[in-house]
Amino acid sequence: MSEAVPVPKKRPKHGRSVQLNPAKVTEVMNGRGLSVEALANRSLKSVGTINNVLAGHAVYRTTALPIAEALGISLDVLLAGASSQNIVSTIHEYLVDEVLTDWQTASNGLRFQVCRLRHLELDRSARGKRFDLRDLATDEEQRCRTWIKRHPNVCETLNGHPNIIRNITAFHDPTENFYWVIDEWVDGELLMRKIGGQQFDQLLAKQLMLDLARGLQALNEQGIIRRELNPASVLIRHADGRAVLTEFELAKLIDRGPTVSTEECPVDPYRAGEANSDDVDRRADIFSWSRIAIHALLGKLPDSGEERELLDTVSIPPSIRDLLLRACAVLRSDRPDSMQDITSAIEKWEVQ
Numbered sequence: 001m002s003e004a005v006p007v008p009k010k011r012p013k014h015g016r017s018v019q020l021n022p023a024k025v026t027e028v029m030n031g032r033g034l035s036v037e038a039l040a041n042r043s044l045k046s047v048g049t050i051n052n053v054l055a056g057h058a059v060y061r062t063t064a065l066p067i068a069e070a071l072g073i074s075l076d077v078l079l080a081g082a083s084s085q086n087i088v089s090t091i092h093e094y095l096v097d098e099v100l101t102d103w104q105t106a107s108n109g110l111r112f113q114v115c116r117l118r119h120l121e122l123d124r125s126a127r128g129k130r131f132d133l134r135d136l137a138t139d140e141e142q143r144c145r146t147w148i149k150r151h152p153n154v155c156e157t158l159n160g161h162p163n164i165i166r167n168i169t170a171f172h173d174p175t176e177n178f179y180w181v182i183d184e185w186v187d188g189e190l191l192m193r194k195i196g197g198q199q200f201d202q203l204l205a206k207q208l209m210l211d212l213a214r215g216l217q218a219l220n221e222q223g224i225i226r227r228e229l230n231p232a233s234v235l236i237r238h239a240d241g242r243a244v245l246t247e248f249e250l251a252k253l254i255d256r257g258p259t260v261s262t263e264e265c266p267v268d269p270y271r272a273g274e275a276n277s278d279d280v281d282r283r284a285d286i287f288s289w290s291r292i293a294i295h296a297l298l299g300k301l302p303d304s305g306e307e308r309e310l311l312d313t314v315s316i317p318p319s320i321r322d323l324l325l326r327a328c329a330v331l332r333s334d335r336p337d338s339m340q341d342i343t344s345a346i347e348k349w350e351v352q
Contacts, residue, residue: 020059020064053067064078094128097117106249110144113129113132114129115127125185126184131179132178133177147249148179148181155248163214166183190234202316205297211242213339213342215245217338219245225281227271227285228268230292270288275287286338286342287328290328293327297311323342327342
């Protein structure tokens with residue numbers, strides 16, 4: 001159960017540490033029509049800093065003042081009503097150490113936020129993903145819980161695979177009506193931050209393509225379709241540069257009912273056209289794999305149908321180019337039949 005645990009007060013150095021009232025900050029942001037990103041830009045602070053303020057974490061006065069100025073309000077007003085103690089949010093045996101993202105919405109409508117957690121007793125971090133179930137009708141909440149539980153179920157099925165994240169636990173927090181999914185902490189960064197605007201050399205591209213293919217192949221062999229893999233759901237470990245697949249809430253477990261909502265999915269240039277329906281198979285994963293691979297090789301993601309001309313400018317074997325072009329075909333009947341075919345072909349690629 002989530003609870004507020006008072007931390008012993010430390011005497012602030014020169015009175016520099018303050019805690020803003022999250023409710024007042026939110027109220028002013030709403031009144032000004034400011035998002036977290038907009039306030040971060042105005043105050044020249046990071047999105048993470050603004051999220052931590054909204055989570056009730058103490059900050060230095062030198063950080064709080066620019067935020068107050070960006071909101072156009074006195075710092076004293078934002079301090080009013082804030083706790084005199086530094087209140088730290090905990091969930092079970094974990095401390096919410098840092099809020100890493102703003103609230104995001106998945107293609108099926110699930111609203112979530114990613115946090116870095118720290119174990120209260122052990123020197124161990126974890127990746128926590130909290131899903132907002134507040135304000136949902138009972139049937140909607142139950143449907144969302146079913147989707148969320150797919151992630152730990154998939155992780156358990158592939159437990160120990162080097163390209164699949166390891167899940168620790170998942171549970172409902174009735175106090176705030178969040179559903180938490182807690183995974184191992186991967187010391188790395190999202191692929192979407194590494195892939196933007198910079199071409200991977202052939203060796204790095206081959207390793208990425210193999211890691212993704214092996215992870216997807218393992219999923220497919222267990223009757224699981226990842227369905228809409230993209231760079232925002234792939235972590236790259238700092239230690240060895242290997243790719244780790246995560247975010248399996250939208251994975252489709254064959255013969256176990258629908259995965260996505262009936263509402264139209266937002267546009268995702270890495271997702272196969274058929275992936276937002278229930279008539280989907282492993283060839284949807286092949287499409288996503290190819291689009292990520294092409295992005296890495298080119299340093300940019302071309303529009304669908306423009307891949308051939310741009311791949312001709314990259315020094316890769318013709319067999320790899322042809323494989324990528326087949327894999328990103330709009331018609332799934334034109335794509336390779338399995339990730340096994342792709343893995344075998346990439347393994348034979350001798351990078352010069």
